[in-house]
Amino acid sequence: FIREDIRNIAIIAHVDHGKTTLVDAMLKQSGVFRANEKVEERVMDSNELERERGITILSKNTAVFYKGTKINIVDTPGHADFGGEVERVLKMVDGVLLLVDAFEGPMPQTRFVLKKALELKLKPIVVINKIDRPDARPQEVIDDVFELFLELGADDEQLDFPIVYCSAKNGIAKYELKDESNNLEPLFDTILNHVPAPQGYLEAPLQMLVTTIDSNEYVGRIAIGKIERGTIRKNQQVAICGKDGSIRSGKVVTLYTFNGLKREEVEKAELGDIVAVAGISGINIGETIADFQNPEPLPFVEIDEPTISMTFSVNDSPFAGKEGEYVTTRHLRDRLFRELETNVSLRVSETDSSDAFEVAGRGELHLSILIETMRREGYEFQVSRPKVIYKEIDGVLCEPIELLTIDVPEEYVGIVIEKLGARKAEMVNMSPAINGYARLEFKIPARGLIGYRNEFLTDTKGNGIMNHIFYGYEPVKGEIPERSRGALVAFETGEATTYGLYNAQERGTLFIGPGTQVYQGMIVGVCSRSEDIDVNVCKKKHLTNMRAAGSDEALRLTPPVEMTLEKCLEFIASDELVEVTPKSIRMRKKILN
Ligand code: GDP
Numbered sequence: 341f342i343r344e345d346i347r348n349i350a351i352i353a354h355v356d357h358g359k360t361t362l363v364d365a366m367l368k369q370s371g372v373f374r375a376n377e378k379v380e381e382r383v384m385d386s387n388e389l390e391r392e393r394g395i396t397i398l399s400k401n402t403a404v405f406y407k408g409t410k411i412n413i414v415d416t417p418g419h420a421d422f423g424g425e426v427e428r429v430l431k432m433v434d435g436v437l438l439l440v441d442a443f444e445g446p447m448p449q450t451r452f453v454l455k456k457a458l459e460l461k462l463k464p465i466v467v468i469n470k471i472d473r474p475d476a477r478p479q480e481v482i483d484d485v486f487e488l489f490l491e492l493g494a495d496d497e498q499l500d501f502p503i504v505y506c507s508a509k510n511g512i513a514k515y516e517l518k519d520e521s522n523n524l525e526p527l528f529d530t531i532l533n534h535v536p537a538p539q540g541y542l543e544a545p546l547q548m549l550v551t552t553i554d555s556n557e558y559v560g561r562i563a564i565g566k567i568e569r570g571t572i573r574k575n576q577q578v579a580i581c582g583k584d585g586s587i588r589s590g591k592v593v594t595l596y597t598f599n600g601l602k603r604e605e606v607e608k609a610e611l612g613d614i615v616a617v618a619g620i621s622g623i624n625i626g627e628t629i630a631d632f633q634n635p636e637p638l639p640f641v642e643i644d645e646p647t648i649s650m651t652f653s654v655n656d657s658p659f660a661g662k663e664g665e666y667v668t669t670r671h672l673r674d675r676l677f678r679e680l681e682t683n684v685s686l687r688v689s690e691t692d693s694s695d696a697f698e699v700a701g702r703g704e705l706h707l708s709i710l711i712e713t714m715r716r717e718g719y720e721f722q723v724s725r726p727k728v729i730y731k732e733i734d735g736v737l738c739e740p741i742e743l744l745t746i747d748v749p750e751e752y753v754g755i756v757i758e759k760l761g762a763r764k765a766e767m768v769n770m771s772p773a774i775n776g777y778a779r780l781e782f783k784i785p786a787r788g789l790i791g792y793r794n795e796f797l798t799d800t801k802g803n804g805i806m807n808h809i810f811y812g813y814e815p816v817k818g819e820i821p822e823r824s825r826g827a828l829v830a831f832e833t834g835e836a837t838t839y840g841l842y843n844a845q846e847r848g849t850l851f852i853g854p855g856t857q858v859y860q861g862m863i864v865g866v867c868s869r870s871e872d873i874d875v876n877v878c879k880k881k882h883l884t885n886m887r888a889a890g891s892d893e894a895l896r897l898t899p900p901v902e903m904t905l906e907k908c909l910e911f912i913a914s915d916e917l918v919e920v921t922p923k924s925i926r927m928r929k930k931i932l933n
Contacts, residue, residue: 435535538612593619
């Protein structure tokens with residue numbers, strides 16, 4: 341059976357290439373809005389944190405209608421720290437739109453997801469966006485895309501990709517640059533003609549693979565996924581096939597499909613539909629929702645195991661501001677355990693201290709996003725230095741190894757190899773540069789990666805991209821030499837949190853990764869090996885993407901405001917995480933190594 345009335349696609353796009361604008365334009369033109377309804381909420385829009393980090397953290401679903409066909413659009417997470425999510429999301433779709441800025445061309449950040457999509461044999465449609473830009477160079481960009489596809493191992497059919505030229509901003513799409521157009525129909529038609537409709541067995545026992553978990557205080561856990569086979573109905577009794585081969589029963593209390601930006605309650609859904617199912621407690625990613633009489637599981641999609649842990653504890657420092665809204669153990673515990681409902685590769689456990697919890701995740705980025713999210717919500721707590729999770733296997737101590745992929749402009753290859761060598765990385769592959777970017781692949785102990793992201797961003801002046809995926813556990817070999825002393829600092833003003841790694845090799849060097857923001861009035865500290873500290877106040881308003889060391893333009897030395905040098909020295913010298921709280925400005929830091 342072929343669901344001719346459905347197409348399921350994912351959009352792969354570098355941040356700022358126009359994904360949100362395009363989806364908005366598709367929504368407006370697809371008739372989901374009544375004439376007087378304004379597009380106010382933009383579901384695909386990145387949250388604040390995503391924008392700062394330049395990566396998609398959450399996957400979201402939207403659906404548009406065109407010529408009687410429903411096009412489900414799913415967003416792809418941009419980072420491998422989020423475990424197998426990329427693969428799970430791509431398994432729901434039959435085609436991908438690679439959206440590329442007509443001037444910037446394909447960016448290395450999208451390579452990881454694109455490679456997965458090509459491996460899964462998905463049909464790509466290349467959308468060249470922003471053709472209205474005066475500096476647009478669509479032909480060269482298409483050549484770059486072609487080369488990238490070749491390099492990523494696209495097959496002949498994938499290399500024969502259809503191209504659509506777009507100005508998402510003006511809501512127009514064309515087959516050829518010279519065509520006249522005043523709408524997106526060429527894009528919609530290309531999706532309908534090139535993306536295969538879902539197909540399978542309709543008259544067969546239900547199977548649905550749970551791809552994402554959402555939760556909501558009214559209906560509880562919500563399982564999202566595509567119906568692979570059969571039909572699902574509201575109030576239906578279903579079987580849930582677990583990872584370990586177990587089968588339990590559950591009931592579909594509420595069933596939704598996606599319609600525009602919203603979820604819409606429906607009575608039934610069929611093969612090929614992407615649905616959200618509420619009412620099954622304890623349902624988890626990777627499990628199959630199946631027919632009650634004939635439960636047959638789909639292959640379980642592994643969730644990557646956590647390899648890094650940090651202790652989260654109540655802030656008991658003498659400088660504690662207690663300015664946060666949520667400061668108690670109870671708050672912390674409830675929030676962390678709540679996070680487990682949707683953050684599937686996270687583990688939370690109790691520790692010997694009743695005020696502290698061990699939180700394990702996929703990498704430093706995974707945990708730092710949680711920390712930042714909680715702080716923005718008003719939680720106040722301390723975190724320890726990250727540790728890797730060791731395991732004893734057959735009496736031998738083993739440690740997690742990651743497969744690290746690095747894309748950097750050629751001039752930084754040397755420094756990257758040198759730094760990673762010192763961190764016990766073993767190079768497994770190096771590809772020649774395209775568009776000036778070289779790709780390096782390494783096997784590296786997870787402990788060697790701790791703290792590397794910031795160093796890497798500094799070394800490559802913010803132009804490098806790194807991704808890592810779990811490789812396996814291997815016996816521990818050798819020591820990783822101590823790195824120079826430095827401090828990880830988080831700043832909070834009323835408006836934002838910023839992290840910087842002050843692992844200064846040279847006195848007075850400031851490192852802030854791309855995506856962090858510095859606001860006027862924010863107090864920042866700079867420390868060096870000799871533990872001197874300068875206190876700077878950022879004068880320039882709202883600087884984003886401060887990349888280079890020593891951005892003097894951004895930071896001017898002025899007499900410290902509301903903070904004494906003694907206090908700064910005290911916090912830099914101590915090994916504990918300390919908070920300095922002059923009025924609304926809080927500052928935290930932790931000595932690394
Ligand atoms: P996203 O990060 O991929 O979701 O990107 P957005 O949709 O937020 O767009 C990023 C920026 O590019 C915004 O300032 C848009 O107005 C702009 N933009 C999007 N589409 C076009 C386009 O077709 N032409 C031009 N000139 N700008 C565009």
